[in-house]
Amino acid sequence: MKALTANRLADGEVVFWNAAGWAERFADAQVFADDAPALAAEARARGEITMAVDPYLIEVEPVEGGLAPVSYRERLRALGPTNKLQHGKQADGGAAIERLFRAHGAARSSGRVNLIKRK
Amino acid sequence: MYRYDDIDKAMLADRAAEFREQCARRLAGEIDEDQFKPIRLMNGLYLQLHAYMLRIAIPYGTLSSEQLRKLAHVARRYDRGYGHFTTRTNLQLHWIKLADAPDILDDLASVGLHAIQTSGNCIRNLTADPHAGADADEVDDPRIWAEAIRQWSTFHPEFSFLPRKFKIAVIAAPTDRAATRIYDIGLRLHRGEAGELAFEVLVGGGLGRTPYLGSTIRQGLPARHLLSYLQAILRVYNRHGRRDNAWKARIKVLVASLGAEEFARQVEEEWARTDTAPVDLPDIELARIRAAFAPVGFETLPPVSALFEAAKSEDRAFARFARNNVMAHKKAGYAIVNIALKTPGETPGDCSSDQMDVVADLAAHYSLDEARVSYEQNLILPHVKLDDVPAVYAALAAAGLASPNIGLISDIIACPGLDYCALANARAIPIAQAIARTFADPDLADAVGPLKIKISGCINACGHHHVGHIGILGVDKKGEEFYQLTLGGSGGGDEGEASLGQILGPALPAGEVAPAVDQLVGVYLRQREVGERFLDTFRRTGLTPFKEAIYADAH
Numbered sequence: 001m002k003a004l005t006a007n008r009l010a011d012g013e014v015v016f017w018n019a020a021g022w023a024e025r026f027a028d029a030q031v032f033a034d035d036a037p038a039l040a041a042e043a044r045a046r047g048e049i050t051m052a053v054d055p056y057l058i059e060v061e062p063v064e065g066g067l068a069p070v071s072y073r074e075r076l077r078a079l080g081p082t083n084k085l086q087h088g089k090q091a092d093g094g095a096a097i098e099r100l101f102r103a104h105g106a107a108r109s110s111g112r113v114n115l116i117k118r119k
Numbered sequence: 120m121y122r123y124d125d126i127d128k129a130m131l132a133d134r135a136a137e138f139r140e141q142c143a144r145r146l147a148g149e150i151d152e153d154q155f156k157p158i159r160l161m162n163g164l165y166l167q168l169h170a171y172m173l174r175i176a177i178p179y180g181t182l183s184s185e186q187l188r189k190l191a192h193v194a195r196r197y198d199r200g201y202g203h204f205t206t207r208t209n210l211q212l213h214w215i216k217l218a219d220a221p222d223i224l225d226d227l228a229s230v231g232l233h234a235i236q237t238s239g240n241c242i243r244n245l246t247a248d249p250h251a252g253a254d255a256d257e258v259d260d261p262r263i264w265a266e267a268i269r270q271w272s273t274f275h276p277e278f279s280f281l282p283r284k285f286k287i288a289v290i291a292a293p294t295d296r297a298a299t300r301i302y303d304i305g306l307r308l309h310r311g312e313a314g315e316l317a318f319e320v321l322v323g324g325g326l327g328r329t330p331y332l333g334s335t336i337r338q339g340l341p342a343r344h345l346l347s348y349l350q351a352i353l354r355v356y357n358r359h360g361r362r363d364n365a366w367k368a369r370i371k372v373l374v375a376s377l378g379a380e381e382f383a384r385q386v387e388e389e390w391a392r393t394d395t396a397p398v399d400l401p402d403i404e405l406a407r408i409r410a411a412f413a414p415v416g417f418e419t420l421p422p423v424s425a426l427f428e429a430a431k432s433e434d435r436a437f438a439r440f441a442r443n444n445v446m447a448h449k450k451a452g453y454a455i456v457n458i459a460l461k462t463p464g465e466t467p468g469d470c471s472s473d474q475m476d477v478v479a480d481l482a483a484h485y486s487l488d489e490a491r492v493s494y495e496q497n498l499i500l501p502h503v504k505l506d507d508v509p510a511v512y513a514a515l516a517a518a519g520l521a522s523p524n525i526g527l528i529s530d531i532i533a534c535p536g537l538d539y540c541a542l543a544n545a546r547a548i549p550i551a552q553a554i555a556r557t558f559a560d561p562d563l564a565d566a567v568g569p570l571k572i573k574i575s576g577c578i579n580a581c582g583h584h585h586v587g588h589i590g591i592l593g594v595d596k597k598g599e600e601f602y603q604l605t606l607g608g609s610g611g612g613d614e615g616e617a618s619l620g621q622i623l624g625p626a627l628p629a630g631e632v633a634p635a636v637d638q639l640v641g642v643y644l645r646q647r648e649v650g651e652r653f654l655d656t657f658r659r660t661g662l663t664p665f666k667e668a669i670y671a672d673a674h
Contacts, residue, residue: 007166007170009145009146009152009217010146010216010217010218011170011171011216011217011218012166012167012169012170012171012215012216012217013169013170014168014169049148049151049152050146050147050148053152053166054152054166071598072537072598072600073168073537076168076537076538077168077169080169081169081538081539081548082538082546082548082549083466083538083548083549083552084466087169087199087214088169
């Protein structure tokens with residue numbers, strides 16, 4: 001399963017693609033079971049140059065109570081820095097944030113589709 | 120200190136106005152990210168994990184109180200009320216909005232600050248001895264020469280597209296407090312046999328994936344020829360430096376592949392055919408810059424302060440601060456006060472806007488209007504009367520800035536790591552916090568003595584792990600954060616010449632790093648001989664006892 005993420009152009013905020021456009025919460029991300037619609041969404045997002053910067057697909061997987069990014073790096077983006085818990089999306093708290101906190105494993109390289117190719 | 124003249128101010132205003140227009144075009148979709156990215160990077164604006172990051176240059180780490188207050192204001196108004204001082208003596212703001220960036224550059228320009236050449240393959244912000252102008256052993260103020268290089272290198276057309284980024288450090292004292300051997304060029308000013316000012320020129324240092332210590336390619340370069348000699352070095356690098364592979368494009372790789380002797384020969388050949396007069400600084404301009412750094416406002420004072428001595432006797436905490444954070448000044452009755460941005464449990468190098476304001480006020484009232492940033496991610500009040508140190512300490516303590524741990528085990532360098540940086544493989548800050556908490560007891564830290572821990576979240580080595588007494592490198596090992604430890608590195612200073620650390624053994628998981636450091640300290644305390652610091656003991660014993668302590672269970 002995959003989700004599409006980027007940083008919003010105007011303020012750099014981490015955003016996730018869904019049917020309505022870009023959402024700030026991972027919990028609101030559209031999850032793609034198949035590659036074709038995921039790649040189509042990525043292509044469309046790349047064309048919308050005033051919305052988001054450098055969109056890319058990430059792998060997500062089931063965790064207790066829902067889904068979470070496979071990569072620790074991506075969970076950090078979805079939460080915020082671990083040294084300042086009052087900053088980032090984690091400050092809002094709630095079940096969806098707690099779910100991401102409970103997920104573990106996969107530091108950086110895994111879970112980013114076409115990382116090498118993109119570089 | 121040097122104040123920007125009308126030419127400098129006009130240049131900054133023009134640059135900020137130009138960037139405002141470029142940002143507007145990007146936000147309107149008139150240019151895309153591929154076109155805009157080089158432009159924003161040339162103005163110090165990166166895109167990191169959570170937001171844009173603005174890297175603000177602090178040339179040779181010197182700030183006036185007005186400039187420091189402006190940094191506090193910018194961090195408060197446009198960021199989240201804090202900034203992060205880096206190993207390049209820059210300030211990074213981690214929560215910037217693109218739409219605010221032009222206003223920020225305007226605010227910075229109003230006090231002679233900017234983000235120019237804090238990114239890109241150009242000559243970056245210069246660093247210098249943070250004790251410049253206050254150290255008894257210096258032969259000149261190194262900032263005079265750093266400022267000359269800053270003016271020469273800013274927007275230099277020939278050196279705006281080098282093979283890779285280029286960093287220069289300048290010192291003018293025998294003690295190397297700027298780690299000159301890990302720079303692309305390290306400049307060490309001294310007096311020659313006839314009393315003339317001359318540079319030892321080191322080239323080819325650098326950390327990252329392939330660490331090298333710089334080699335001396337010229338002794339006794341007459342100081343007046345500094346700029347033409349730098350031009351010759353950069354021309355050789357520009358001509359032969361690799362551009363096909365970013366990992367092999369730094370000058371250190373060229374110097375290593377040619378050999379320092381051959382590289383020096385080519386530089387001398389290039390320099391010999393240079394018409395130096397148009398390049399070297401005219402005497403009148405050197406005098407103008409020198410005048411800006413002339414000591415102003417020092418009083419004639421007795422060398423001993425009864426007030427300072429009494430405070431040490433009466434207050435044990437102050438005595439500890441005085442012992443660890445207060446250093447000798449060249450002027451009788453004055454001291455250098457070091458402010459550790461390393462309160463155990465806090466993020467190394469982070470400083471809130473309120474704290475910046477406190478330091479700015481103290482600089483204005485007690486330190487001849489100057490503050491400094493050191494590459495060890497600390498702040499410095501360079502010119503404080505001994506009589507005033509107790510009052511300065513009290514104000515710092517009230518602001519949470521009186522941690523008495525300069526040079527001790529909890530005075531840890533750490534890059535932002537995976538908590539913020541798009542390049543990182545692993546987090547650095549939580550590792551630093553865990554180690555600092557382990558040694559938070561000031562009596563314990565004092566008992567361990569001088570010990571420098573340096574942590575990088577990836578091989579790019581912004582946290583200088585290669586030159587830590589204990590170096591810690593974050594790696595991504597099968598999808599988990601692991602940390603490789605090195606021992607015996609040094610940036611130089613009062614430890615003799617710089618050295619690169621040796622790998623201790625297999626990387627450790629995050630939770631085992633602080634306990635491992637505790638074990639390494641245990642080995643040192645058991646093995647040390649009278650007067651030995653951690654580094655001295657390591658250099659005597661080598662890796663073996665330390666390795667056995669950490670990996671005994673593995674055998």
